Amino acid sequence: MQDRVAQRRALLLVAALEAFGTRGFHAVTVREICAGAGLTERYFYESFKSLEALFSALYLQLNGQLKQATLAALIAANANSSASDSSSRIDVLAGAALRVLLEFIRDDPRRARVMLIDAISISHDVQQISGQITREYMELTRRFIDQLFPDAASRGVDLDLIASGLLGSNIHIATHWVREGLKTPFDVVLCNCLAIYQALGAYWPKLAASTMPDKPTPAA
Template sequence: MTELDTSEKKAKKSASKERQFKGLSMSERQQARREKLIEAGIEAYGTQGFFSVTVKDICNEAKLTERYFYESFKKSEHLFQTIFLKLIDELQHNVMQAIMQASGDPEKMIKAGLTALLTTLRDNPRMARIIYIDAMLVQELHNQATIHETMLRFDRMIHAFVMLMMPNLKRSDGEIALVSTGLNGYVTQIAIRWVMSGFKQSMDEVLSSCSIVFMALLNNFAELKQ
């Protein structure tokens, strides 16, 4: 038997080991377990809060043993970070999609984007709690600059939004960047208060409060152009 034949046999044997267990390969099964842990984390962290949940709680929710938790995550904070970033992606996607689907009317774009943000939070209270309450308290996210980077992502999104509303705006890029940061902080603080209150105020009130500053910016910049 040649050395090549031996190598081919080893490769086939390795592939057969990887291949089938209920139709899934080893790597596919590991990915499926990881997704179950993420979903369990969203449920547990989103209802009880990060600091009230243990690795064992997550595993019980996912119906997996703890060894499978450490197969995918080093510690609770790493799972929480993964969940936080996943939910941020979903939230940002919803907002951007709503803005792009709105007409070219700036007022309609403002309403569409903010409505998408607030509706997503109201309809997903677990997401809202994880993003706007617990994430602010988990030190690991601050140590790794995850919160900072996320705020910058939304700053850039608002920056792009302002330029989309007013493509001929004659203001410096630096000034628009600062304004975008201010708008982001304003909406974030309103969202935090709304989420912490259990969505006590009506969405119409919250939407109106968030819209005021965007409309003020729009009117101010429009006057400067005249």
């Protein structure tokens, strides 16, 4: 009965989120997962080839949820602000995406451990997946910037790097937030994440205008 198999698989994923999300990937064993899911080892191998495979499945599941929510929010936000200036479109679009991300983490901080911390340090296979997903988010950010400031591809400015930096700032702020027990109010976190986008948005025209002046290069 394939229904039953899928249900067990789902149970395993729930147990995986609990185990990986609280103790971290490398502190978890197959037996623990099975105990958490109320199943025996046999049913683990029924659905997953290894712990890594389970982790990958969980990671992909979480990312699917987040991506779907993000895209939905972006579409909704875009509809509401089609005729605004660049500055307030940043507020609306980046704000909507950031809100979804932070809610996703706040609603279940175990996700942060899985998606933001462990995913990048496990085996090569998982790093491959995480790298791919990171690139997707970078691409989203890059297009976002590119659309708002078509003149941004000026000399010396690398949109991929800026996008990577923005992504990194979100990731780091979110993990730091979780690590401190979410004690900083949600809106404060959101505002300050957004402030970095806003600052870059405000600064961008200047960047595009100037030729990115050489900095003093004291003794390489």
